[in-house]
Amino acid sequence: MIRDSNIFPAELIKVTKVFSRSGNETVALSNVSFRVSQGELVLLLGPSGSGKTTLLTLLAGFQEPSQGEAYIFGKRVQDYSPSALQKIRACQMGFIFQTFCLLDSLRVLDNVTLVMKFAGIPEKTARRHAGECLERFGIGHLSNEYPGKLSQGEKQRVAVARAIANGSSMILADEPTGSLATEQGMAIIEYLHESVRKDGIGVVIASHDDRISKFADRVHHLRDGILI
Amino acid sequence: MYALKILAKQYLRFTITIFGVALCLMLMLFLLAIYYGVSDASVRYVRESDADIWVMQRHAANLLRGTSLLTSSHGSVISQVPGVKSIAPVLFFTATVNVPDNTASMHLVGYDPRTGKGGPPEIVKGDTLRNDDQIILDYAFAAKYRIKIGDKLPIRDDTLTVAGLSEGTNLFVIQFAFITLDEARKLLGFPSVLSCYQVKIEPGSDPLSVAKNIRSVSPDFAVYDRLTFLNNNIHEAETGVMPLLYVVALIGAIVLTALLSLILSVYVLEQQKDYAIMKALGAPAGFIPRIVVQQSLILAAGGMVIAILLFDLMLNAVKRFSPTISAESSVRQILIVAAGLLVISLLSSILPLLRQRHIYPLEVFR
Numbered sequence: 001m002i003r004d005s006n007i008f009p010a011e012l013i014k015v016t017k018v019f020s021r022s023g024n025e026t027v028a029l030s031n032v033s034f035r036v037s038q039g040e041l042v043l044l045l046g047p048s049g050s051g052k053t054t055l056l057t058l059l060a061g062f063q064e065p066s067q068g069e070a071y072i073f074g075k076r077v078q079d080y081s082p083s084a085l086q087k088i089r090a091c092q093m094g095f096i097f098q099t100f101c102l103l104d105s106l107r108v109l110d111n112v113t114l115v116m117k118f119a120g121i122p123e124k125t126a127r128r129h130a131g132e133c134l135e136r137f138g139i140g141h142l143s144n145e146y147p148g149k150l151s152q153g154e155k156q157r158v159a160v161a162r163a164i165a166n167g168s169s170m171i172l173a174d175e176p177t178g179s180l181a182t183e184q185g186m187a188i189i190e191y192l193h194e195s196v197r198k199d200g201i202g203v204v205i206a207s208h209d210d211r212i213s214k215f216a217d218r219v220h221h222l223r224d225g226i227l228i
Numbered sequence: 229m230y231a232l233k234i235l236a237k238q239y240l241r242f243t244i245t246i247f248g249v250a251l252c253l254m255l256m257l258f259l260l261a262i263y264y265g266v267s268d269a270s271v272r273y274v275r276e277s278d279a280d281i282w283v284m285q286r287h288a289a290n291l292l293r294g295t296s297l298l299t300s301s302h303g304s305v306i307s308q309v310p311g312v313k314s315i316a317p318v319l320f321f322t323a324t325v326n327v328p329d330n331t332a333s334m335h336l337v338g339y340d341p342r343t344g345k346g347g348p349p350e351i352v353k354g355d356t357l358r359n360d361d362q363i364i365l366d367y368a369f370a371a372k373y374r375i376k377i378g379d380k381l382p383i384r385d386d387t388l389t390v391a392g393l394s395e396g397t398n399l400f401v402i403q404f405a406f407i408t409l410d411e412a413r414k415l416l417g418f419p420s421v422l423s424c425y426q427v428k429i430e431p432g433s434d435p436l437s438v439a440k441n442i443r444s445v446s447p448d449f450a451v452y453d454r455l456t457f458l459n460n461n462i463h464e465a466e467t468g469v470m471p472l473l474y475v476v477a478l479i480g481a482i483v484l485t486a487l488l489s490l491i492l493s494v495y496v497l498e499q500q501k502d503y504a505i506m507k508a509l510g511a512p513a514g515f516i517p518r519i520v521v522q523q524s525l526i527l528a529a530g531g532m533v534i535a536i537l538l539f540d541l542m543l544n545a546v547k548r549f550s551p552t553i554s555a556e557s558s559v560r561q562i563l564i565v566a567a568g569l570l571v572i573s574l575l576s577s578i579l580p581l582l583r584q585r586h587i588y589p590l591e592v593f594r
Contacts, residue, residue: 053593056593057590057593060508062508062589062590062593063590082513083512083513086510086511086512086513087510087512088510089508089509089510090509090510090511090512091510093510095508095509095592097505097508097592097593101501101505101508101592103502103505103506104502105230105233105234105237105502106230106233114506114509115509115510118506118509118510118511118512118515119510162509174593
């Protein structure tokens, strides 16, 4: 696990991302410089289509910039092999998606265990640690339930537990409050905020909900692919 | 196991697929059983004969297909050859017989019941021939036409009484029946004709040398030692209708591959979102392919177990309702089909494996 405070988990330097479709070019991000440090919660605020998700996917190395440089743990994204990037995501990154994206055919405990298996943690250790993570968020009693039987609030806690279970250095959350009622939405941000404080994790939240601002160490506004 | 959980989620489809696989495998097992059953039965008469040398008419090479005509005088010549201990004349010809409400063809074998040479390899019911007006039928033939011991069977201008039933005499397309040599000649209308001589050699003599000696006394003879003649007949049996069984089995295997491939592709499409999530969360490159291959192997193994259970029932049913079909099953055949199934499983995984390669983690962010 990388906990060197001199290395940013992810950094974009003057990044432009252009998508081409049927000969038409769309500029999703334009000349964006952005970085996230460990132990801070950064909020990316912007309306739909402003480029928030594109920025997150660049931070995770799912895409390469059209121009500029993207670094993950101090190394250019292009310099990683696909398997090295996969390992980084499995061991160093946690993800929270708008609809939580839990695997419906797996029990709650298995959902959390799975990411640790991806990180190469032995099954027995992974299950024990997954159980501890679920307990931490007060949902240990739901370990053997299937996601389909959980409330939205319970699902969000499972999603957070899954994101931190592998000892991530950075969590990327895409509209984590989008499908939740206000109260539940703020609860998930509190969980993430707690992880920043307790575990020193760097968290990037992409959202259009400016009520999250009060939890953020930094707030950036994105509009039409330009970071304001 | 995640692969099994995905399959079991749609349990009705899972069950139908397993049974579909099982039916294809049963077809393959059944065709193999027929192949081995017929191959064995076709040559059992030759294999269980105690003849050291077979003498036939020039150019004739086997009993199954081909005509061989010799005369009694040839026997006198063969008997004189050094190393020959005894000879047994046998006459083969195909005849149509009247069976209850029908007619049927049989391969009649005329032999000398006093020596028993050239007779049925095994009598499973009744007795051997005592008189010229008796006949021994193949067990499957008798069962098919519901003929019992003691029944009368009109053949050409004669009527013979069923004295016994034999096994190892079912050639699948036709069956052997045994009568006395004299009766055979009478039915055929040529008093001194015969098809071959089964030769016993003197103890200590070399069959190949004796065969060479017989060959040298007359250009009319085709002379074979025991092993060569057996191989000739096996070759004839296996190049007859048998390749057709392989073609049908191959078609079954292709259908099974297509079926599995289709089903696995459907599972990949249904799990597209889950696989995209896994890839986004950092699933190692081999994780999802392993799930696909595991699913293929689970479906194949499940189908194999069901197929083996049903195959036993099917064999018994076939023996009961269609006794002329010779089918022999063995562990070796099951292992052959299992090995084929393993290959089919891996082949059928190729298409869904290619499909899953085009699932991207970015899909989760849409």
